[in-house]
Amino acid sequence: MPPGVCYGMQDVWEKGGREQVTLEFLLPTGIYLSFPVARNDTIGTIKKMVWKNARSEPLFSVLSDPDAYVFTCINLTAEREELEDESRRLCDVRPFMPVLRLVAREGDRVEKLINTQISLLIGKGLHEFDTQKNHEVNEFRAKMRSFCEENAQDRQRLPWHQWMKCNFPCDLEPFSMVVQSGKSCSVKKLLVNVKFEASELVVQAGLFHGGELLCKVVTSSEVSVCSDPVWDQKLVFDINLCDLPRMSRLCFTLYGVLEKTKKQRSTKKKNKKADCPLAWVNTMVFDYKDQLKTGEFLLSTWPSAPEGCCYERGGKILLIRLCEQSVRIHKTEGIGQVYTALTRCDPSRCCSQHLKLKEIVDNKNHTEFFEHEKELLWKLRLDVRAHYPESLSKLLLITKWNKHEDVAQMVCLLRTWRDLPPLHALELLDYTFPDPHVRSFTIRCLKKLGDEELFQYLLQLVQVLKYESYLDCDLTTFLLERALSNKKIGHFLFWHLRSEMHVASVSLRFGLILEAYCRGSIYHIKSLMKQVSTAREVILLISHSILQMDFSFTINVFYFGLSPDRCKFMDSKMKPLWLMYKNKWDHLDTVGIIFKNGDDLRQDMLTLQMIQLMDVLWKTEGLDLRMVPYGCLSTGNKTGLIEVVKNADTIANIQRNSSNNAATAAFNKDALLNWLKSKNPEDKLDQAIEEFTLSCAGYCVATYVLGIGDRHSDNIMIRENGQLFHIDFGHFLGNFKAKFGINRERVPFILTYDFVHVIQQGRTNNTKEAVCVLHRFRECCEQAYKILCRNGTLFVNLFALMRAAGLPELSCSKDIQYLKDSLALGRSEEEALKNFKVKFNEALRESWKTKVNWMMHTVAKDNR
CATH class of the missing domain: 1.10.1070.11 (Phosphatidylinositol 3-/4-kinase, catalytic domain)
Known part of the structure; x- marks a missing residue:
């Protein structure tokens, strides 16, 4: 093949219209065919053309029925791909080279087709999940597949009116750092492969529960900057193993110590601190099976990230070794005894204490407490449960999560805590409340949300998935269950997840959830495929049209239903595309969409969500202020759609x-x-x-x-x-x-x-x-x-x-x-x-x- 042909192929895919490209075809009989096809032809159409041309070739009579064969190609990721979905267009397939091979079908055709479609939808090959060789990933996939497919079967058995409500819902309006017996087993070796401007390197490590530091941070010795700096030392934490809460996180931060700062502080060596944070990473102390992590771990560091997120995959590599010891965390002990002790508490309380308690719980802006306030809240925790249940978050904030006895008592209280209104429970999804009992309680409260309310807060519910420490969690199951029972919720859940698949820190989690949703919503795949394909096509067309200054070219190749005379590029830096479609329910009307490429629309989505919520709250109180919270949806990396407000x-x-x-x-x-x-x-x-x-x-x-x-x-x-x-x-x-x-x-x-x-x-x-x-x-x-x-x-x-x-x-x-x-x-x-x-x-x-x-x-x- 001539040099540069692959680059030429990509130019073809990025063009519009019915431009043709010459493809070569290798048949199972060993015969080569070569003829031109249009870039917009479907794989099924191309197969018919191959069969027509092959009739005049030798050995045609030995070929079976066309359905017995499938095309394969080398895709853009240099992998062999079977083109099971014959409704796809050639320009959507985008083969790396202009060669298609026809091979006999093997295995379950339907399964292969579904896997191919899911891979295309989520933007990640399912084989990437297989190559993880990660037990947590494998178990989560198996569990979620079973859950979603059973949900789909149950949905098919619904009475017709419930089935219609599920599939065609009405428009929703907004309404190891291990310590045992006091003796420490710690990190023995830290290996970092980074380059930066500093004279020395130092690592700080801390144990956290949510945003709370469980014990004093420990700091390594300083080593000189080199390509492979090594620390051979133990980092000892002042906490007992039995006091480590279930959701403990081990957090590392790499600092560079500047030479100038070092000289300035030479007289205060004991107080010397690292100046320039370079990278960080954190990992759970216990794995998804409650087992204490041991052995060597390669942790990929991050330059920065939102607070509270537990990301273990990033850029530069940090190698740690946790002590070789197998410890399993047990269920909270002593619950029965603790509960008995609590119920026998003296009910008599000082009036002044109750007044102070009321003052604390009534203060909506009160999230930081003095020590005497913490003592009072904890002392009167039974009264908080009985009279101020919506102040649960305050009690959780002052709980000493590094003391096993206090944790046991808090879990005991939580088991008898009455459900909170869902909008109050939302607060407990924050990263500051990582305890699994708290999160299970929160989801129990959120299950009372109606579809309209859930839709209103779906944006936040997707984002807090990033705070979950393990793949299999109550929040994921809750979202999938509700998405599978209401197609519109499922539609927006898909796009909220899909729009961040380019983010390395969440692509695995979000990809797995998307796979599970697709397996439970096979009927939804076709429309989603069309939308994903359309979004990709528009981006290519916009890029080409701006480059060629030829807008008419873009319009001519676009899908039917568009009103070309009413479309335009808008007068702003990113040249958004103003598209007007004919309303399929009213042919005299049009529907407008602004397609933006180059702007992150998530902030617009959040702002419009808040304006929409304000409108709901005002109308609930009889105040209609005629707001216009138009639609906005992020669909990918700095791409998205905005509703056109007409007239x-x-x-x-x-x-x-x-x-x-x-x-x-x-x-x-x-x-x-x-x-x-x-x-x-x-x-x-x-x-x-x-x-x-x-x-x-x-x-x-x-x-x-x-x-x-x-x-x-x-x-x-x-x-x-x-x-x-x-x-x-x-x-x-x-x-x-x-x-x-x-x-x-x-x-x-x-x-x-x-x-x-x-x-x-x-x-x-x-x-x-x-x-x-x-x-x-x-x-x-x-x-x-x-x-x-x-x-x-x-x-x-x-x-x-x-x-x-x-x-x-x-x-x-x-x-x-x-x-x-x-x-x-x-x-x-x-x-x-x-x-x-x-x-x-x-x-x-x-x-x-x-x-x-x-x-x-x-x-x-x-x-x-």
Whole structure:
């Protein structure tokens, strides 16, 4: 084969249309065929063409029926692949070389076909799971396959109305560090293969339970930097083996000690610390079978990761040796005796102690405790269970997990703890609560979630899978069970998992869950295959079209149902593709999707989820603020889909179209009102202004609470019916935009005078009517804010669970402090409302600063 032919093949796959490529075919008879086929031809079509051409070749009569044979090729990962699914197009197969071999089928054809389809769906060959040679992986796959396939069989036996509800659900709305007998058996050797700028290397090791350090961190001696540094020493931990909780994690951090720092600290050698963290890794002390890990382990380190995640596979390699000793952790001992002791506690309590206990549990922002508070909580733990069960998290936080007796008593309490409301139980999925009894209790509470509620919080539930220490866990089983019983939940579970398959730290876990779901939802595979194929095709087409500056080429090869005259590339850095499809239920209507390639949409998904939740909470209290939480879905590495809100335009466009000068367009206060008048003549105008007023109130409160940044006139839109809404949420939690070190966003939320001008219907500020409508608008904002404050803990918990996603602006606990402050956690409703009124007045008084920022944005955009 000529040099470069493989590169040429990839160019063919990245083109569109019905471009042809010449393929060579090797038949079972030893005959070679060569003829051109279209890149969009299916494997089944190509097989028919092969049979037609083979009729005139020798030995054709010895061939069996076409169904007895299957094509094989070398795929892009240089592996032999059987093309069992003959509905696939050649451009989807993307063979490494233009050669297909026809071979006799062997084994179970249906099984092979399903395995092939699952591999394509999850983006990882199932053989990769086999090559792990990992007992935990093998046992998990076998268990989940059995569970999901039995679930599928049970589903087929359902009455027809239940089967329909499951498969065609209505649209869901948001509603060893081992110590034994006091003697330590420790790491004997640490081997690290890394290169960096430092004079010496040092390793720190610690034992953790969730976020709690179980005993003092130990530090190795320093060794000189080399290609293979070695530590030959024992690291001794001050904790007894019997006190190690079941979910103990052994955490290593590699530091580089800079020469300059070393000299500076030479006089304080005892207090000398490593300066530059280079890599970290952690591993469970006990394996998935409750067995103490022993022997040598190769741990792949990570440069950084969200807090709480237990990742054992990464980049640089750390070799450790745990003592050669087999110890199995037993079930918590002494439960019966402990329970008896607890029930015999003296019920008499001091009134002052009860008042102090109530103060502690009522403080929503109270997560750190003084020692006397810890002692009181633990002393009155029976009272917490009886009277304040929703404060379980506080009791778990002060439990001494490095003391076997305390753990036994906590487990005893948990067994008789009454179920929490599901939204309160969500908090317990955080990494700070790793105990298996706690997590089982949490899932028991979450099982009470209806499908609508589960769908609302699915984004967080997928992310906290990263906090699970083992593959087989209650959360995974729970999600699979609910996904298999409701196709829409299953659909979004698939995409939430699939969108992060490129992340090495979770690809194994997520891939295994995806495999299990597919095996239990064979009927769903076909539509998912089409979606995955479409997403890949769009990315290739976008890349080619931008490169060739030929958008019409992209449209011509795209799927039927598209309205080419209404599609376009949008005017932003990543050139998102605006696609309009014909509505298959209403041929006079269209459905719009924005396809983005190059932006991480998970932060937009989270923000829109919160806005949707706010809308639900407001409506529950009888307040409809006409919000527009449009759809958004991340489908892969910096790729995803955004719903097009039809009949809407940006404030920037409306202002520009009403002015001849970009510099003054932002200051034209009549532009918005005139635009609404043009879209809503006569008696429709009052309703449009009502829609504007309510939606403006909702987004003022939402953007303030969430700390949404980068709010300029191109990120705020208005529908023709008057609804205002925000888009593009690349900055939140108070991460506001700055230019040359100067903060460009200086108001708590967007409430400009032209907004007020619309709300007041153009009346002057000193008229009675204008004062009344502005007062009503203010009251709407205040009522909406009070409702959110009453549910503040829920929002904080949901953001806390999303730390596992590793979003740049949400990666650790301190990132959530803005949200706690904006929701006034720990403060009375009166105090919270008083502060909000100050913010409201500030936004109104200093709206001119917003207008200046909009003007700068508009001028900068026009000068590109």
